Amino acid sequence: MFSFLSDFTARLMRVGDVQRQSFLHFGTSVAVMVLGFLSTMAITHLTGSPSVPGGLFLFLSYLGIFSLISSGGLGGAAIAYMSPVKQREEYFSAYLALRILLLVVSLFVLVLFAPLLYDLSVTGLFPWLLGAVAVTSLSDIVGTWVYGTGRAGFLQISTLVNNLIRIIVQTLAVVAGFGVAGLAGGVVAGLVAGLIYLVPLCRFRPVLFNAKAAENLIRFSFWSLLASGGMVLYGNIDTILLGYFASTSEVGLYRIPLQLASFSLFSALALQTILYPKFVAWNNEGRRDLISAYLASALSYSLLLALPVCIGGSYLGGRLLYFLYGSPYEAAWPVLILLLITQVAYVFVYLWSMALGALGIPRAGAMAALIASVVNIPLNLILIPGFGITGAAAAILITVIVHACCAYKFLKPHIRLTPDFRALRSISLATGIMVVCVVCFVALIPPTTVEVVAAAVGVGGGIYLLTLIRLEHGIDSALRRMIQEMGIVLPEWL
Numbered sequence: 001m002f003s004f005l006s007d008f009t010a011r012l013m014r015v016g017d018v019q020r021q022s023f024l025h026f027g028t029s030v031a032v033m034v035l036g037f038l039s040t041m042a043i044t045h046l047t048g049s050p051s052v053p054g055g056l057f058l059f060l061s062y063l064g065i066f067s068l069i070s071s072g073g074l075g076g077a078a079i080a081y082m083s084p085v086k087q088r089e090e091y092f093s094a095y096l097a098l099r100i101l102l103l104v105v106s107l108f109v110l111v112l113f114a115p116l117l118y119d120l121s122v123t124g125l126f127p128w129l130l131g132a133v134a135v136t137s138l139s140d141i142v143g144t145w146v147y148g149t150g151r152a153g154f155l156q157i158s159t160l161v162n163n164l165i166r167i168i169v170q171t172l173a174v175v176a177g178f179g180v181a182g183l184a185g186g187v188v189a190g191l192v193a194g195l196i197y198l199v200p201l202c203r204f205r206p207v208l209f210n211a212k213a214a215e216n217l218i219r220f221s222f223w224s225l226l227a228s229g230g231m232v233l234y235g236n237i238d239t240i241l242l243g244y245f246a247s248t249s250e251v252g253l254y255r256i257p258l259q260l261a262s263f264s265l266f267s268a269l270a271l272q273t274i275l276y277p278k279f280v281a282w283n284n285e286g287r288r289d290l291i292s293a294y295l296a297s298a299l300s301y302s303l304l305l306a307l308p309v310c311i312g313g314s315y316l317g318g319r320l321l322y323f324l325y326g327s328p329y330e331a332a333w334p335v336l337i338l339l340l341i342t343q344v345a346y347v348f349v350y351l352w353s354m355a356l357g358a359l360g361i362p363r364a365g366a367m368a369a370l371i372a373s374v375v376n377i378p379l380n381l382i383l384i385p386g387f388g389i390t391g392a393a394a395a396i397l398i399t400v401i402v403h404a405c406c407a408y409k410f411l412k413p414h415i416r417l418t419p420d421f422r423a424l425r426s427i428s429l430a431t432g433i434m435v436v437c438v439v440c441f442v443a444l445i446p447p448t449t450v451e452v453v454a455a456a457v458g459v460g461g462g463i464y465l466l467t468l469i470r471l472e473h474g475i476d477s478a479l480r481r482m483i484q485e486m487g488i489v490l491p492e493w494l
Helices: 002-012 017-047 051-071 074-081 085-112 126-148 152-175 179-201 211-245 248-284 288-325 327-358 362-411 421-444 450-471 475-485
Strands: none
Touching: 017 051, 017 152, 017 248, 017 288, 051 085, 051 126, 051 179, 051 211, 051 248, 074 085, 074 126, 074 211, 085 126, 085 211, 126 152, 126 179, 152 179, 211 248, 211 362, 248 288, 248 327, 248 362, 288 327, 288 421, 288 450, 327 362, 421 450
C-alpha cells in the first residue's frame, strides 16, 4: 500500500503547487467525508445498539480534550517562526521540547484522573486512550515539520491513509466481536499508519535553542490555544456530560445525528480553507473591500448547501436516520432538527472566525470562542440532566448562535458585513419550492422504503438546483469558477 502511495506522491509532485494543494484538500475532504459516513453506517448496522458507537464517540471526545492539552496551541506558532530557513531548526527544536513536556504532563493528568473516567475503564478503553494521545502528539510534531517546510499536501494524504486504515481495522474488529474496544483500536491503528507515512518526510537535526525561542512560541500560541481550545471544549463537553449523566447509548443517539447534520458544512469548510490565504494577502495589501465582497459571497455559497439540507433534512430526518443507521436512531429525529439548525449557525462562525484570523486579530476570535465556551458548560449542566440528548442539542445550538454573534460584533468594526441579499433571497425561494415538491412527493408515495426516500432526496435536490440556476443566472459560471480554483478540471459537456 505504501509503495502505491509513494508512486502517487511522486506523480502529484509534478503538478503545480496551487493546483496540487487545492486538489488534495478538496479530494481528501470528499474522500474522508464519504468514508466516514459509510463506516458509521456499517458500524451501526453491524452492532445494532447505539451504545457501541456511543462508546467510540465518548472515547474521541476525551481524546480531543487531552490532545488539546498536549498540543498547547504551539503548532501554528512553530510554523510561523519556521518561515525564515536560518532559524527553522532552532525553533522546531524548541517546539519539540515543549511538545514532549506537554505530552508528559497530559499523560500524567490523564492517569491522575483515571478513577473519574469510569465509563472508559469499564469498557477497557483507558489504555487505548493513553496510546491515542501519545500517537496524536507524535503525528502533530511530525506534521508540523512537514507543513512548516512547505509540504502541506503530504498531510492531506496522511489524513486519507489514517482514515482508510481506521475504517478497515474497525470493520474487521466489529465483525470479530471486539465491540467498542475494537473501534478504539482502529482509531489508534489509523493514527499510527498516518504517522508511518509522514516519518520519512521529517528529515530534521535537533539543535540547541535559547530560552527566547521557547518564550516566543509560548507567547504566540496563547491566543491560538484559547481560540481552538474554546471550540474543542464546547464541541466535546456535551458528549462527556451525556456519558456522565445518561449512558453511552444516549451518546450514540446524539452523535450519529450530529455526524449526519455535519454534511451541510462541507462547502463552508472548503471555502474557509481556500479563502484564508487570499484574505491574508489582501489584508496585507490594504484591500479590505475585496475581503468584504468575497466574504459575503462565501456566506451565500455556504448557505447554498446548508439551508436546503437543514430544511429538507428536518422534514425527512426520521426516515433518513432509520434507513441509514437503523431503527434505534429514528427516535433522535427531534435532535437532528436542532443540530441541522446549529450547522447553519456554524457557517457564520467558521467564516467570520476565519476572517478575524486573516485580518490579524486572533485575540478577537479567541475571545468569541472563550465566551461561547463559558456559556456552553452551564447550559449543558442545566439541560442535559433534565432533557438528555435534546437538552445537549439545544445547548450547542444556543452556544453556536452566541459564538456567531460575538464573532460578528468583533469583526464589524474592521470590514463591511453586508450580505448578498439577492443571492440569499434566491436560495430561500429555491429551498421553499424544493420543500413543497418534496412534501407533495411524499404525500403521493409514502417513504416506506429506502428507494422512495432516496428518490425524494434526489427529486428535492434536482428541483432545488434547477430553480436556483433559473433564479440566479450567474450561479453556474460562479460555481464553475470556484470549482476550478480548487484545482478540479470539469469535462466540457458539464
